[in-house]
Amino acid sequence: MTPLAQRVLSSKLLGALTAPHGVDRYLEQINPMWAATEVRARVVEVVRETSGEHPVATVRLQPTTTWRGHRAGQYVQVGVEVPGARRTTRCFSISSAESGPGEEFTITVRAHAEGLVSKFLVHDAEPGLTVHLSQAEGAFTLSESPATPTNNRLLYVTGGSGITPAMSHLRTLLRDGYDGRANRKVTFVHYARSPEDQIFAEELQRIAWADNDVSVHLRYGDDVFTEAALRRLVPDFRQTDTWACGPAPMMDLVREAYGDSPRLRTEFFKLSTRPAGTETAEGEVTFAREGSTAANTGESLLEQAEARGLTPEFGCRMGICFSCVSRKTEGTVRNVLTGEESSLPDEEVRICVSAPVGDCVVDL
Amino acid sequence: MTTDTHTRMSDEQLEKFGEEMDAIRQRVIADLGEADATYIRGIVKKQRQLEVAGRALMYLPPAWPLAVASLSVSKILDNMEIGHNVMHGQYDWMGDPGLNSRMYEWDNVCPSSQWKYSHNYIHHTFTNVLGKDRDIGYGILRMDEDQKWHPYYLGNPVYAFLLMVFFEWGVAMHDLEVENLVAGKRSISENKALHAGIMKKVKTQALKDYLLFPALTGPLFPLTLAGNATANLVRNVWAFNIIFCGHFPAGVATFSEEECEDESRGHWYYRQLLGSANISGSKLLHLMSGNLSHQIEHHLFPDIPARRYPEIAEEVREICERYGIAYNTGPLHRQLGSVAKKICKMALPTRRSKATDPGTVVDHKLAA
Ligand code: FES
Numbered sequence: 001m002t003p004l005a006q007r008v009l010s011s012k013l014l015g016a017l018t019a020p021h022g023v024d025r026y027l028e029q030i031n032p033m034w035a036a037t038e039v040r041a042r043v044v045e046v047v048r049e050t051s052g053e054h055p056v057a058t059v060r061l062q063p064t065t066t067w068r069g070h071r072a073g074q075y076v077q078v079g080v081e082v083p084g085a086r087r088t089t090r091c092f093s094i095s096s097a098e099s100g101p102g103e104e105f106t107i108t109v110r111a112h113a114e115g116l117v118s119k120f121l122v123h124d125a126e127p128g129l130t131v132h133l134s135q136a137e138g139a140f141t142l143s144e145s146p147a148t149p150t151n152n153r154l155l156y157v158t159g160g161s162g163i164t165p166a167m168s169h170l171r172t173l174l175r176d177g178y179d180g181r182a183n184r185k186v187t188f189v190h191y192a193r194s195p196e197d198q199i200f201a202e203e204l205q206r207i208a209w210a211d212n213d214v215s216v217h218l219r220y221g222d223d224v225f226t227e228a229a230l231r232r233l234v235p236d237f238r239q240t241d242t243w244a245c246g247p248a249p250m251m252d253l254v255r256e257a258y259g260d261s262p263r264l265r266t267e268f269f270k271l272s273t274r275p276a277g278t279e280t281a282e283g284e285v286t287f288a289r290e291g292s293t294a295a296n297t298g299e300s301l302l303e304q305a306e307a308r309g310l311t312p313e314f315g316c317r318m319g320i321c322f323s324c325v326s327r328k329t330e331g332t333v334r335n336v337l338t339g340e341e342s343s344l345p346d347e348e349v350r351i352c353v354s355a356p357v358g359d360c361v362v363d364l
Numbered sequence: 365m366t367t368d369t370h371t372r373m374s375d376e377q378l379e380k381f382g383e384e385m386d387a388i389r390q391r392v393i394a395d396l397g398e399a400d401a402t403y404i405r406g407i408v409k410k411q412r413q414l415e416v417a418g419r420a421l422m423y424l425p426p427a428w429p430l431a432v433a434s435l436s437v438s439k440i441l442d443n444m445e446i447g448h449n450v451m452h453g454q455y456d457w458m459g460d461p462g463l464n465s466r467m468y469e470w471d472n473v474c475p476s477s478q479w480k481y482s483h484n485y486i487h488h489t490f491t492n493v494l495g496k497d498r499d500i501g502y503g504i505l506r507m508d509e510d511q512k513w514h515p516y517y518l519g520n521p522v523y524a525f526l527l528m529v530f531f532e533w534g535v536a537m538h539d540l541e542v543e544n545l546v547a548g549k550r551s552i553s554e555n556k557a558l559h560a561g562i563m564k565k566v567k568t569q570a571l572k573d574y575l576l577f578p579a580l581t582g583p584l585f586p587l588t589l590a591g592n593a594t595a596n597l598v599r600n601v602w603a604f605n606i607i608f609c610g611h612f613p614a615g616v617a618t619f620s621e622e623e624c625e626d627e628s629r630g631h632w633y634y635r636q637l638l639g640s641a642n643i644s645g646s647k648l649l650h651l652m653s654g655n656l657s658h659q660i661e662h663h664l665f666p667d668i669p670a671r672r673y674p675e676i677a678e679e680v681r682e683i684c685e686r687y688g689i690a691y692n693t694g695p696l697h698r699q700l701g702s703v704a705k706k707i708c709k710m711a712l713p714t715r716r717s718k719a720t721d722p723g724t725v726v727d728h729k730l731a732a
Contacts, residue, residue: 017576019568020469025462029412079459085401087459315485318632320666322453322465323485338390348456348466 006065009036032130035064039133043125049108049199056161056199057122058095058108063133065102070136072098072172073165073243073267078107079132082120087132088344090117093164093245093267094136097171108164108199116344140243140267142169153184155234157254159191159225159246163199165267166190166243174212186214187234191250194220225250227257239263283358288329290364300336301326301351305364312351312364319353326351331360373634377687382630384683389665392672400669401458407445407651408463414438418595422581422588435595437652440602442471444654445670451480454669474536475565478558482539488666492611492618492639499611500618502527502534503543506710508618513713520711531600536562602652605700606643610659613641613702615692636663637684642677642693649696650674660691 008014014023014036023036032040041061049056070076079089095108111122125131154173156166170188178184188207192198198218208216217233219225230237238261244254245267258264285304286293292308302324305312315323319337325348332343333354341357342349351362373381418435421427447470449455455463462468469476482498490496494510501507505524506517527534539558544550573596578588617638624635643649643657650657650673658673661680668676684691694702 013576016568016571017580019572020471020565021462025408026412026416028462029409081401084397085458089459315481316489318489320488321485322456322480322667325453325456325466337386338393340393348464 006036009034033062033064035066037066038064039066039135040064041067041131041133043127043129043131044104045127046121046125050197052196054110054112055122056108056110057125058106059121059125060096060104060106061131061133062104063102067099067102067133068135069100069103070094070098070105071141072168073140073142074136074138074168075165076107076136077134078117078121080117080120080125080129082116088117089132089346090115091137092118093161093168095164095167095171097168097175108161108167110161138165138267140165140245140265142172153234153240154186155237155240155242156186156188156190157225157230157242157244157246158189159250160193160197161199162245162247162250162267163190163192165245167200169243170207170214174207174214178212178214184213187217187240188214189217189219189230189233191219191223191225191246225253227253230257241265243267283331283356283360285356285359286361287364288361296356296358296360298355301328301333301349301354301356301360301362301364304356305351305362310364314352317352319350322350324350324352327363328354329361329363332357333360373687373689375628378628378630378634380630381683381687382628382633385633385664385680386629388676388679389668392665392668392676396457396669400455400671401460403671404446404450404455404458404463404669407441411438411441411446414441419577422577422584422591425584425587428587428591432591432594432598435591436598436602439471439595439599440652441654443599443603444606444656445651446470446654447472447476448654448656449670451476452484453667456667471569472535473532473562473566473569474538475561478539478561479535484666488663490624491636491663492616493621493624493635494618495621498538498541502538503541504534505707507612507706509710509714510618510620511710518711521708524707528601528604529597531604532596536566606653606656608703609643609696609699610640610656610662612706613692613694613699614706615690616641633664634689636660637680637689637691639663640692641699642691643696643699644693645696660693 009023009027018026024038027034027036028038033042041063043059044062045060047058047060049058073093075091075093077089077091079087081087092107092109094105096104096106099105107121109118109121111119154169156169158166166188170186173186178186188204190198190204195201198204198220204216204218207214234240238258240263242258242264243266244251244264246254248268251266251268255264255266283296284293285296285301287305287308287310290308290310294304294308297304297307299307302312302314302317312326313323315321317324319335328345328347328349330345332341333349334341334357336353336355351364414434415438418431418433418438421431421434424431447468450463450468451465451470453465456465465480470479472479487497487499492500494500494508501511504527506513506520540555540562541550545552545555573592574589577592578585581588617635619635619639624631627635637660640659640663642660643653645657655670655673656662658670658677661673661676662670664680665673665676681691683689
């Protein structure tokens with residue numbers, strides 16, 4: 001769509017004429033790739049990166065013109081309608097170099113055993129599929145620290161799928177003419193389970209061999225992150241602008257190594273850990289906005305919230321009026337009326353008829 | 365017409381009855397999926413097409429009646445099969461923001477947030493409980509003989525007619541509880557926030573239908589204005605009639621606050637059943653009424669997608685037969701006639717004693 005068309009579509013007049021539904025609710029009926037404010041994308045290509053138990057694929061997306069572009073290191077929320085017509089949304093790091101408004105970009109996804117969306121994207125997504133997007137978010141971007149305004153050396157320490165946002169950085173640097181002559185040496189250290197699990201292996205190889213002042217160090221298996229090894233590679237790592245991203249245990253070690261150095265920027269990858277469904281009250285219930293955590297009593301979330309002095313909105317207290325709907329961000333809840341359990345993160349639940357099963361976090 | 369058969373249910377029977385209802389609910393919820401999503405998306409598409417067609421046909425003066433018809437049907441679908449049902453959370457499971465109860469706003473002057481409070485919460489929780497369910501007469505009409513008669517109610521048929529014509533406005537004003545203001549049970553300050561919400565919505569609605577779209581048709585301004593107003597009127601009249609057939613035909617029971625204290629789940633279902641009435645008819649009638657022609661099933665399972673009500677109805681009827689519970693249904697003309705009769709009858713003071721009046725069944729305190 002042309003910029004003029006875009007301006008018309010997001011005009012106040014069109015907004016008033018399409019009230020109360022809004023322009024997008026009409027446009028989507030004609031073509032899912034037309035949008036005034038919402039962002040959607042069409043899958044253009046799905047490339048298998050690794051196979052094995054948790055295969056990884058790179059999905060190339062052509063977004064609507066409403067996409068404002070992304071900076072290296074950001075992520076995007078992707079919503080897909082998995083069979084059964086339930087739209088589920090997850091965050092994925094963008095793996096391609098920085099994009100401009102409306103420009104194509106890629107996400108690289110590992111299919112987790114419990115990841116409804118990741119499994120769908122890796123196994124079932126095909127060119128032509130429409131997905132729902134947010135704008136790019138996240139602050140793991142290519143910026144220098146205030147103390148060292150320019151021409152710094154850059155260091156990346158990544159593990160597993162954590163390589164994805166760092167790859168976006170690296171690709172952006174190289175695309176934009178980075179060639180080492182500016183004396184900004186880049187060191188890229190990555191830890192993977194095995195060579196078979198290594199994402200972007202060929203590309204990293206090419207980068208390593210090229211004359212560009214980027215040094216690539218790939219470590220496998222038991223060769224895990226240690227402070228000593230990092231010191232050998234980059235003796236003054238604490239004074240080097242560093243971007244680190246990987247699984248939690250590795251990130252703990254990295255943080256320890258850097259102490260309180262302001263040069264470390266981290267991005268955290270959360271793998272869902274949910275306990276198997278049990279009928280007894282176990283675990284802890286957290287009300288995130290209020291910031292309190294306490295043992296799960298087995299009562300409904302509404303009752304547990306009230307017992308802690310919170311006053312969530314409610315009406316019927318029997319599951320019919322939807323006044324009490326709140327966002328459960330983590331954990332499993334059981335509908336006390338139907339016994340049905342659900343463990344999707346970021347799911348809206350009626351707290352008056354939902355009892356937590358094990359650990360549970362609610363946005364209250 | 366019902367007699368007092370329903371007073372014969374024992375606590376055990378009520379419990380068994382409640383379990384049977386729960387079982388229906390469970391089965392349908394487990395079965396929700398692709399077909400339901402495809403259905404509602406199809407209806408939304410139809411509604412948008414009819415709306416666009418209606419607006420476009422306004423440019424062709426000879427097609428004016430067609431334009432109005434198209435726009436009317438679009439508004440009816442928007443308010444009933446889509447708006448009403450989506451705002452009940454029937455499609456929340458889809459995770460689609462366009463069909464989510466918290467985000468949906470309908471083509472009606474009543475703001476969705478206020479409607480959800482008075483309808484989903486007050487009306488659906490306290491269905492037909494006198495003094496609590498403000499849908500009994502909407503604070504304007506006398507619809508039950510247990511509402512004390514007053515000379516004001518001589519105007520009952522006139523008020524009903526006006527409410528029908530201005531239904532969307534009546535629904536919007538409903539939340540302000542004007543009757544409680546007059547009675548001194550509510551203070552003006554309680555209405556401030558509500559009032560602001562209503563005014564904002566009224567402005568958007570009026571701007572679109574009574575200014576922008578007419579202006580866009582240039583010299584046809586008056587004709588388009590009249591067309592849009594007519595479409596709103598048609599929607600109002602239709603919605604009023606369908607909704608009044610849901611709770612006010614003869615044979616529908618009302619309840620007192622005491623008998624619903626500490627009510628069991630079984631009794632809740634039972635009250636919803638006795639307090640509602642269906643309209644029998646064609647598929648088209650069900651669609652155009654947002655399946656509120658299955659008011660009974662809707663009150664039993666307000667958050668189940670309405671397209672499931674016809675299939676559920678057969679089971680509910682069978683259960684009612686087994687328990688000897690009246691299932692109030694009839695064709696549109698009969699239910700309408702019955703409602704009209706009640707509106708007129710309630711204009712006058714009640715003379716007969718309650719026990720012999722077949723018009724309204726008042727549930728007796730269940731033998732506990
Ligand atoms: S309070 Fe009514 S659904 Fe929870």
